Amino acid sequence: MTLLLASVAGHLVQLSKIDMLIIVFYFALVLAIGFYLKGRANTSEDFFMAGRDMTAWVAGLSFLSANLGALELMGWAGSAYQYGILATHWYWIGAIPAMLFLALVMMPFYYISKTHSVPGYLKLRFGEPARAVSAVSFGLMTVLMSGVNMFAMAKVMQLVLGWDINVSIWLSAGTVAIYVALGGLRSAIFNEVLQFFLIWAGALLIPILGLYEAGGWHNLKTLIAQRASEQYVHLWSGLDSFTGNPMGIHWTGIVFGLGAVISMGYWTTDFLVVQRILAAKDIRSAEMAPIIGAGFKMLVPLIVILPGLLGLGLLPEKLVPESMVGATGAHSYNDVLPLMLARYCGPGLLGLGITALIAGFMSGMAGNVTAFTTVWTYDIYRPLVHSKGSDSHYVSMGRWTTVVGVLISIGTAYLVMQFASIMDYVQALFSFFIAPLFGTVVLGMLWKRATGLGGFLGLLCGTASSIGMWAWVKIDPTALRYVALSEHAKALAQDMYQALWSFVVCVIVTVVVSLATKAKTDSELEGLVYGLTKVPSVGNVAIYQKPLFWAGIVVVIFFALNIYFR
Amino acid sequence: MMISIWFFIGVSLLVNGLLIMGAGLYELQHPPVQQVVLYSAHAPIWWGGLLALIGLIYCVAYRPQKTA
Numbered sequence: 249m250t251l252l253l254a255s256v257a258g259h260l261v262q263l264s265k266i267d268m269l270i271i272v273f274y275f276a277l278v279l280a281i282g283f284y285l286k287g288r289a290n291t292s293e294d295f296f297m298a299g300r301d302m303t304a305w306v307a308g309l310s311f312l313s314a315n316l317g318a319l320e321l322m323g324w325a326g327s328a329y330q331y332g333i334l335a336t337h338w339y340w341i342g343a344i345p346a347m348l349f350l351a352l353v354m355m356p357f358y359y360i361s362k363t364h365s366v367p368g369y370l371k372l373r374f375g376e377p378a379r380a381v382s383a384v385s386f387g388l389m390t391v392l393m394s395g396v397n398m399f400a401m402a403k404v405m406q407l408v409l410g411w412d413i414n415v416s417i418w419l420s421a422g423t424v425a426i427y428v429a430l431g432g433l434r435s436a437i438f439n440e441v442l443q444f445f446l447i448w449a450g451a452l453l454i455p456i457l458g459l460y461e462a463g464g465w466h467n468l469k470t471l472i473a474q475r476a477s478e479q480y481v482h483l484w485s486g487l488d489s490f491t492g493n494p495m496g497i498h499w500t501g502i503v504f505g506l507g508a509v510i511s512m513g514y515w516t517t518d519f520l521v522v523q524r525i526l527a528a529k530d531i532r533s534a535e536m537a538p539i540i541g542a543g544f545k546m547l548v549p550l551i552v553i554l555p556g557l558l559g560l561g562l563l564p565e566k567l568v569p570e571s572m573v574g575a576t577g578a579h580s581y582n583d584v585l586p587l588m589l590a591r592y593c594g595p596g597l598l599g600l601g602i603t604a605l606i607a608g609f610m611s612g613m614a615g616n617v618t619a620f621t622t623v624w625t626y627d628i629y630r631p632l633v634h635s636k637g638s639d640s641h642y643v644s645m646g647r648w649t650t651v652v653g654v655l656i657s658i659g660t661a662y663l664v665m666q667f668a669s670i671m672d673y674v675q676a677l678f679s680f681f682i683a684p685l686f687g688t689v690v691l692g693m694l695w696k697r698a699t700g701l702g703g704f705l706g707l708l709c710g711t712a713s714s715i716g717m718w719a720w721v722k723i724d725p726t727a728l729r730y731v732a733l734s735e736h737a738k739a740l741a742q743d744m745y746q747a748l749w750s751f752v753v754c755v756i757v758t759v760v761v762s763l764a765t766k767a768k769t770d771s772e773l774e775g776l777v778y779g780l781t782k783v784p785s786v787g788n789v790a791i792y793q794k795p796l797f798w799a800g801i802v803v804v805i806f807f808a809l810n811i812y813f814r
Numbered sequence: 815m816m817i818s819i820w821f822f823i824g825v826s827l828l829v830n831g832l833l834i835m836g837a838g839l840y841e842l843q844h845p846p847v848q849q850v851v852l853y854s855a856h857a858p859i860w861w862g863g864l865l866a867l868i869g870l871i872y873c874v875a876y877r878p879q880k881t882a
Contacts, residue, residue: 266837270830277826284817306819438819445823449830453861457852594850596837596858600830 260408260583261590267599274446274603275423278439278610282427285435292642295432296364296622297527304533306441308540311524312548313440316447317612319400321552321605325588326581327740328556329567331494332472332480333813335556336549341507344806346515347542348799350525351535354516356783357693358526359534360775365619366519366689367627373692373776374703376631381707383627385681386519387620391653394616395660401609402661408586409602417661420606424613425654429647433527433622436614440524443607450597450604451551454585457592458558471561480560484814490734497741498733505744509751513686520619532786535795542802546809552585559584563591613657621649680718683747684710687754695762696770696777702762710754717746817878824872831866834858 263271289295302310327335363369367386371379402416427435462468469481479486479493486493487502515521515538528534559567563584570580579587589601625645630637637645688707691698720727721742729735732745773780791797838858845853 264837266833270833273829273833274826277822281822288816438822441819442823442826445827446830449827449865453857457855457857460855461852591851592857594837594841594846594853594858596834596862600834603830 260586264595266595270599271603278427281438282430282435285431289432292639295643295646298434298437301529302527304536307524307528307537309444310437310440311521312541312544313444313611314521314615317608319397321608322582322585324552325556325585328553329559329584330581333483334495336553337502339549342511343545344542346511347538350516351538355534359531364626365623366517375700378704383623387623390616390620391656392660394613394657396664399661399664421654421658424610425651428614428617429650433618436618440611443611446607447604450600454588455550455554468561490736496736496738501741501744505748509683510747513682517685517689520615523619531784539798555588556584559588617653620653621646624649680711680714683751684754687751691758694778696773697762697767699762699765699767701765702758705761706754706758709757710750713753714750818876820872820876824869827865827869831862831869835862
């Protein structure tokens with residue numbers, strides 16, 4: 249505690265005793281949940297799949313919470329300050345269509361195949377090589393990403409609160425390791441739902457008070473136009489050219505790169521989030537969970553994007569890019585959320601706001617750890633190392649893997665501390681796998697002619713092309729005009745086009761190789777491919793209980809929001 | 815019998831809400847020298863009160879006996 253309270257000159261906020269009490273209470277509660285659920289994680293189905301008895305609400309909120317990490321909150325608030333309302337695309341077109349696609353098209357296949365993981369589905373559909381590539385790359389990237397996030401979070405806590413970086417790393421990682429190792433996925437899910445509420449309770453006051461101070465949304469737009477540019481408050485109207493918006497992106501990049509590939513890849517094939525839905529108790533809950541997640545996802549810009557815009561309109565100081573912090577002494581874009589928190593929140597509220605950031609970090613980390621544990625045990629250890637173990641052996645392996653996964657993450661965090669550039673490489677690496685993986689999975693589900701060799705080579709070539717484009721731009725920055733179609737493209741715009749091209753490569757290779765190789769018979773593909781599978785019905789329920797009905801409502805709100813903020 | 819996740823959430827909101835409201839009431843009696851922006855709105859009092867109320871509703875609605 250003494251270490252935690254030790255302050256470093258120049259940090260953003262100072263916590264009082266009541267703030268510390270709120271933070272300590274949070275840690276006590278998440279550990280209590282872990283200990284309480286220990287007795288309910290005795291079988292592998294309990295430990296890895298939470299007994300497959302989660303309701304739609306619990307699975308849906310956990311699905312969203314696993315993605316709502318602290319770095320996500322702070323990073324996107326910073327992006328909103330830097331790029332304006334354009335950052336909202338990552339929450340709306342960059343999430344909602346993909347979540348609905350997962351719910352209505354892909355979930356039935358994941359669910360009825362009773363797979364434990366996304367690599368597990370690839371094994372059923374394309375065979376062992378595709379699963380091995382996917383499982384090993386996913387497992388490796390998950391623990392590395394977890395370590396990178398852990399370091400970044402500890403760094404934020406040091407800058408914002410003056411906390412010792414080692415204490416932040418070991419305290420938060422240790423807590424996650426304990427509650428996940430004890431209660432497995434169920435404990436992670438329960439804590440993620442709790443964290444979801446705390447994130448909202450801690451962050452929602454900023455937009456409420458901010459809009460009150462600004463005099464409403466229209467006044468805020470005027471303030472932003474005066475201090476930055478009118479481009480910062482339009483979602484779509486500046487996207488008809490690469491130079492008409494702060495991000496240097498064309499609408500094709502947003503619609504096809506982000507909406508059709510990157511978000512589809514992330515929300516439908518990243519096992520970190522899909523695992524929460526696989527824990528749903530029945531097919532209706534499994535379909536409803538992403539729809540519930542989509543409903544709340546549309547609201548997240550309120551606590552992430554709006555604080556960034558409020559910072560742009562109201563903060564007296566001008567924030568700068570991270571690279572200019574040392575030279576200017578100013579705060580960086582990424583500090584906008586803590587700055588807004590310190591602006592409005594006194595003792596108590598500040599503690600809750602900081603708890604929200606810690607909760608966000610821990611929910612993201614628990615998501616990584618549980619996904620890694622499941623993929624390691626089911627897709628690497630069991631098929632490749634020890635295939636005839638008892639159920640209790642695999643549960644024990646899951647508990648130990650949780651601890652080992654956290655320790656590897658901590659090791660990565662310290663590695664990043666020594667070699668900061670690793671962080672950029674790991675984050676880039678993770679994005680290499682998502683778009684081609686989506687191409688492989690979606691072709692596998694929708695096209696019965698796709699063969700094992702086609703899927704495997706498509707995944708491999710798509711990933712290689714993504715890495716190749718990234719390396720090309722690194723070596724020769726002028727290549728940006730080919731990869732991202734414009735030399736004005738910023739990093740985010742480059743990611744969009746890189747994903748789009750790697751997806752196209754994956755699809756072309758898969759189709760060409762599949763047509764040249766022998767396909768499986770229809771009976772072998774039953775339960776795995778659209779058209780050969782009797783998609784389970786949600787039952788004879790009232791219209792307001794049907795997933796399609798709620799998906800329709802989400803679609804209407806989605807279009808209304810995009811039109812209003814165009 | 816299993817305690818519902820919603821009960822844990824209720825406990826969390828109730829305790830945090832009461833602590834925040836308490837801090838707000840204390841500030842009302844002893845105004846700080848350095849005040850946050852919109853201090854006059856006394857956000858900790860009504861926000862803390864709202865959280866505590868929601869937490870209380872969850873605690874009662876999902877208390878362990880009811881979820882048995």
